[in-house]
Amino acid sequence: xxxxxxxxxxxxxxxxxxxxxxxxxxxxxxxxxxxxxxxxxxxxxxxxxxxxxxxxxxxxxxxxxxxxxxxxxxxxxxxxxxxxxxxxxxxxxxxxxxxxxxxxxxxxxxxxxxxxxxxxxxxxxxxxxxxxxxxxxxxxxxxxxxxxxxxxxxxxxxxxxxxxxxxxxxxxxxxxxxxxxxxxxxxxxxxxxxxxxxxxx
Amino acid sequence: xxxxxxxxxxxxxxxxxxxxxxxxxxxxxxxxxxxxxxxxxxxxxxxxxxxxxxxxxxxxxxxxxxxxxxxxxxxxxxxxxxxxxxxxxxxxxxxxxxxxxxxxxxxxxxxxxxxxxxxxxxxxxxxxxxxxxxxxxxxxxxxxxxxxxxxxxxxxxxxxxxxxxxxxxxxxxxxxxxxxxxxxxxxxxxxxxxxxxxxxx
Numbered sequence: 001x002x003x004x005x006x007x008x009x010x011x012x013x014x015x016x017x018x019x020x021x022x023x024x025x026x027x028x029x030x031x032x033x034x035x036x037x038x039x040x041x042x043x044x045x046x047x048x049x050x051x052x053x054x055x056x057x058x059x060x061x062x063x064x065x066x067x068x069x070x071x072x073x074x075x076x077x078x079x080x081x082x083x084x085x086x087x088x089x090x091x092x093x094x095x096x097x098x099x100x101x102x103x104x105x106x107x108x109x110x111x112x113x114x115x116x117x118x119x120x121x122x123x124x125x126x127x128x129x130x131x132x133x134x135x136x137x138x139x140x141x142x143x144x145x146x147x148x149x150x151x152x153x154x155x156x157x158x159x160x161x162x163x164x165x166x167x168x169x170x171x172x173x174x175x176x177x178x179x180x181x182x183x184x185x186x187x188x189x190x191x192x193x194x195x196x197x198x199x200x201x
Numbered sequence: 202x203x204x205x206x207x208x209x210x211x212x213x214x215x216x217x218x219x220x221x222x223x224x225x226x227x228x229x230x231x232x233x234x235x236x237x238x239x240x241x242x243x244x245x246x247x248x249x250x251x252x253x254x255x256x257x258x259x260x261x262x263x264x265x266x267x268x269x270x271x272x273x274x275x276x277x278x279x280x281x282x283x284x285x286x287x288x289x290x291x292x293x294x295x296x297x298x299x300x301x302x303x304x305x306x307x308x309x310x311x312x313x314x315x316x317x318x319x320x321x322x323x324x325x326x327x328x329x330x331x332x333x334x335x336x337x338x339x340x341x342x343x344x345x346x347x348x349x350x351x352x353x354x355x356x357x358x359x360x361x362x363x364x365x366x367x368x369x370x371x372x373x374x375x376x377x378x379x380x381x382x383x384x385x386x387x388x389x390x391x392x393x394x395x396x397x398x399x400x401x402x
Contacts, residue, residue: 049259058250059372063383073402074392171260182264187388191275201274 005034006192007177009165010111011042012089013053014173015068015079016186018119021112022077023189024176031196037100037108039093040162042173043086049171053086071186078120087126090158091149092118095131097157098148099140106140113138206235207393208378210366211312212243213290214254215374216269216282217387219320222313223278224390225377232397238301238309240294241363243374244287250372254287272387279321288327291359292350293319296332298358299349300341307341314339 006028010017028035046052054064072079092114100107117123117134124130128149136142148154165175169182176183176192181200183192194201207229211218222238229236247253255265273280293315301308318324318335325331329350337343349355366376370383377384377393382401384393395402 045260049261051258057252059246059367059370060250063370063372063385066383067385070392070402074395166260169260169264171264182267184264184268185388187386191271194275201271 003033004179005036006196007036007038007175009038009040009161009170009173009175009177011173012039012092012114012118012125013086014042015072015081015119017173018079018115019071019075019077020174020176020186020189021115022075023186024174025108027189027193027196030193033196034104035108036104037096037111038161038165039089039096039111039158040165040170040173041089041093041158044162045166045171048166051171055085075186078116080122081119082122082124084124084126087124089126091128091131092125093158094149094154095135095145097161098145098151098154099135101154101157109138110135110140204234205380206237207397208237208239210239210241210362210371210374210376210378212374213240213293213315213319213326214287215243216273216280216320218374219280219316220272220276220278221375221377221387221390222316223276224387225375226309228390228394228397231394234397235305236309237305238297238312239362239366240290240297240312240359241366241371241374242290242294242359244290245363246367246372249367252372256286276387279317281323282320283323283325285325285327288325290327292329292332293326294359295350295355296336296346298362299346299352299355300336302355302358310339311336311341 006024008024010021024035055061069079095114096107096111099110114125114131114134118125123134125134128146131149132142132146135145172184174186178192178195181195207225209225211222225236256262270280296315297308297312300311315326315332315335319326324335326335329347332350333343333347336346373385375387379393379396382396
C-alpha cells in the first residue's frame with residue numbers, strides 16, 4: 001500500500017504532539033501522502049507501561065518543561081500552555097472523531113483548533129464546554145459539537161483507537177506509522193521524511 | 202565562558218550515547234569547541250527516577266531495539282551489540298577516567314575504542330579483563346590499564362561524576378551541557394549545533 005495514509009497518533013496533553021501537528025501534513029504532502037489524525041488516550045497507555053507524564057518523573061520535570069518551550073521556539077510554533085496539565089483529553093479527542101466522521105479534513109481542523117487554543121493560548125479543553133467553545137470559534141456548529149461528543153459511536157471510536165494503539169505497542173505521543181514502520185517523537189520527523197523518500201534503510 | 206568545553210555524559214550501555222560519541226567531537230570542532238567526555242552510571246540515575254533501560258519497559262522493548270539499529274544505520278554507524286545488556290559499565294568508565302587523567306584525547310580514544318568494541322563488534326566490556334583486552338588492542342599498555350582501573354582516585358572520579366550528574370538532574374544518555382544549557386538525546390544534536398551557532402533562541 002504505497003499510498004496508505006500516515007497514521008499520526010497524539011494526545012492533547014503532549015507538547016511534542018502539538019509541534020508535530022504543525023509539521024506532519026506538509027511533510028506527508030511533500031511525498032504525495034495524506035495523514036490519518038488519531039488522538040488517543042496516553043493515560044491508558046501509561047497504565048500499561050507504568051509511565052507518567054514527563055514533568056512528573058523525578059529529575060525530568062524542569063528539563064522537560066524547558067525543552068517543551070525551547071522545542072516550540074526551535075520549530076517556530078507558539079507555545080503557552082495552561083497551568084493545569086495533564087488534563088483529560090477525552091472530550092477534545094471525541095470532538096476530533098465527530099468531525100472526522102464527516103470529513104477527515106474537518107477532523108484535522110478540529111484537532112489543530114483544539115491544540116492551538118490549549119497549548120498556544122492556554123485555554124482549557126478538558127471540559128465539554130471548553131471544547132465546544134473552541135470548536136464554535138473555529139467555525140463548527142456549537143450545538144452539533146456538544147451533541148456529537150456525547151454520541152455513543154464517537155465515544156466508541158476513541159476507545160477503539162486507544163485499544164488499537166495499546167495492542168500495537170504505540171506507547172507515546174506523537175507516534176507515526178508509515179507503511180508499517182513506527183516512529184516515536186517529534187524528533188523523528190527527519191527520519192519519517194527520509195523513510196518516505198527512500199522506502200527505508 | 203564562551204569557550205568552555207561541551208560536557209558529554211554517556212553510559213556505555215546506551216546505543217544513543219554511542220551514536221552521539223561518533224558525532225559530538227566534529228560538531229564541537231565546527232564551532233571551535235572541545236568536548237569533555239564523561240561516562241557515568243545511568244543505573245544509579247535510574248534508581249532516582251524509577252526508570253529502567255528502554256528495552257525493559259513494557260511496550261517499548263521491540264520499538265527501542267528496532268530504533269537503536271535503525272538510528273545507527275541512519276547515522277552511518279556500525280551497530281552489533283552483545284546479547285547481554287545492560288551490563289556493568291563500571292570497569293569501562295573507570296578506564297576512561299584513567300586515560301583521561303593522562304590526556305583528555307586519550308580519554309576520548311579509550312571511550313570510542315570501548316564503545317566500538319562493545320556496540321559495533323559485540324564484545325563484552327563488563328569485566329576488567331574485557332576492558333583491558335580492548336584497551337590493549339587500541340594501543341594502551343595492558344598492565345597499566347589493569348592497574349589504573351583499580352586506582353582509588355580513578356574509582357572516586359567515576360563516583361564524583363555520577364553524583365554530580367544526579368545532583369544536576371542529568372537523567373539520561375547521551376546528555377550534553379553547552380554553556381549551562383542542557384540537551385538530552387542523540388536526537389538533540391541538531392539543536393546543540395544551532396545553540397552553538399546562535400547562543401540560544
